[in-house]
Amino acid sequence: MILLDNIHQTYRGPKGPVHALRGVSLHIRAGEVFGVIGRSGAGKSSLVRTINLLNRPSQGTVTVAGRSLTTLNAAGLRAARRDIGMIFQHFNLLTSRTVFDNVALPLELAGLSRQQIQARVNPLLELVGLGHLADRYPAQISGGQKQRVGIARALASQPKVLLSDEATSALDPETTRSILALLQQINRELGLTIVLITHQMQVIKQVAHRLAVMEAGEIVEQGEALKVFSDPQNETTRSLLDDVVPRELPANVLERVRTLLGAPGQPPASLLRLVFAGSESDQPLLSDLVRRFGLDLNIVHGQIDEVQGHPFGTLAVLARGAQEQLTAAVSHLRGAGVQVQEVAHA
Template sequence: MENLQTAPMIALNAIAKRYPGPSRDSAAVEALSNIDLTIAEGEIFGIIGKSGAGKSTLIRCINLLERPSAGQVIVAGRDLTALSDAELRAARREIGMIFQHFNLLANRTVFANVALPLELAGIPRAEIAARVDPLLELVGLAAQRDRYPSQLSGGQKQRVGIARALASRPKVLLCDEATSALDPETTRSILALLRDINQRLKLTIVVITHEMQVIKDLCDRVAVLDHGRIVESGRVFEVFTAPTQPMTKTLIADVIGHELPEGLLERLAQPHLQKGGQVVRLFFTGASADAPLMSALTRQFGLDVNILHGQIDEIQGEPFGSLLVLLEGDVANRQGALTWLDQQGIRTEVVNVA
């Protein structure tokens, strides 16, 4: 929570969104319920969930493209839900947005697309050119200035989207599945650009995605959305290394590949289990990642340690690893080993082999 020492840029207070049911008699559909979120200035905040979890509705509540049924939306100190239409339009100029399908105007050039928000704000033509060209430079599209969107690749289109969103010099950038239509390599370059913009412009960025990889590569903090509720939130490193909710674990498993195929695990472990053994997953974070633990287990507890699977990764520059091991020895020694590991700051999880 150290990020919250600065004033929050975005505060969502008890947001709910209900849609009328499919027919007159049916109950209303609760898309979001009781959402509380605080996002600090300059932070990159991720919201992840499966499709239908309410992510799109939630991000649209931040600039009131969707008006919440209840609750407050406070951006840069102003309650957007209390503004008049004209005030809301002015407030939206401080909130840029990029989209999964880019939403560029097909009949405008790259330059004219980026110029659009400035035209809407009534900025004189000469000043528009002076502001658009540096933006095209920033996103690396100066050479494509006079092309039309249909002549660009997906990654280039999203760069135009980003430049357009930045044109009105917003304080907040909302990214609605901004990389979901892009291939992995293009995704990486767009994420790098977003990180660069965040650093350079001290821009607050809110990202919604169904890809844990995006959260891992880009975000400082994350909230996990499931059936319209936030089930878990915190610093990305903590959520990734110590997830508490099943939904989070499922999402993380895709990125942190500590899953061994079940059949393989069974085949490897089964013969040993009868002889008194158990499969344990060890999680290493930070400094614990490089201590010689396996030999300690053998020496101090007389256990046979068989490493089945292991991997190491880095989240926000901090190393994070997991090992799947088979411990063989008597029950007391195994218990002792687990307690000892716990004291060493290694999180352990006993894996049931079917």
């Protein structure tokens, strides 16, 4: 659906050229929600704006729905952009127009009749839950409702692709969840390909099927969301994931573990950090360790969550037993697909 090949983007800066994108290549599949995440200045917004050529890349090609946008003339590009809707962080609504008329604006510019506009706008307002607010003005509705207007407006031209540039960053957590649920519904019911730009892993966790992580204008990691969450390969990814799955145990937990590890007269012990995902979560792995290896297990910390409906989580387990049994247990867990990190040993 979307193919970016060797995209470079260079701007003029006060101290010389600024390289916003450095050789970015991406393949986004039809009908998926694809997340692009990174810190401020990583190049996320520059990237998403090359998809509809709001920013023309300095080098590389952009192909959307089989059309090479970078080779089109002005008229061809205008036509191609009708297949690409976009929603923004700050809504960009016209304050002098009602909710209905804001959604209708792209259709008016396209020359549709009032009857055609009504036939398209009214169902969209119902889809985003604003049918009862069609006659309100932006100043009379909430931030979440304004973003729903923005989504309906982006859908008015019946696009094949929807670009979301930090669309939930200005919203509170509860409203963010409702907007993301709406985007999931749109993806599911309309089969729309959605590209979601964000700096929040919580957003990625809720809606993205696959994701790319950006740093300094480059993609440093990409893959299926569940795989990236459970087995991040890049330090930038691991840092971003700290908001969802902290790598470090809380100080009070570590203090308690130090006391347990230092208890006199006890058999060897290891503090193990286990990361599991998907079907691994349904297996009785800990009770299996007790039966197979005769270990004493103490769960000292844990977190269970979901990524796209798939279980995912971490456990910190204090395991006691003979050293050879501890070693065999770790090998058994890894063979079952669980990631195991030995945090401490005594």
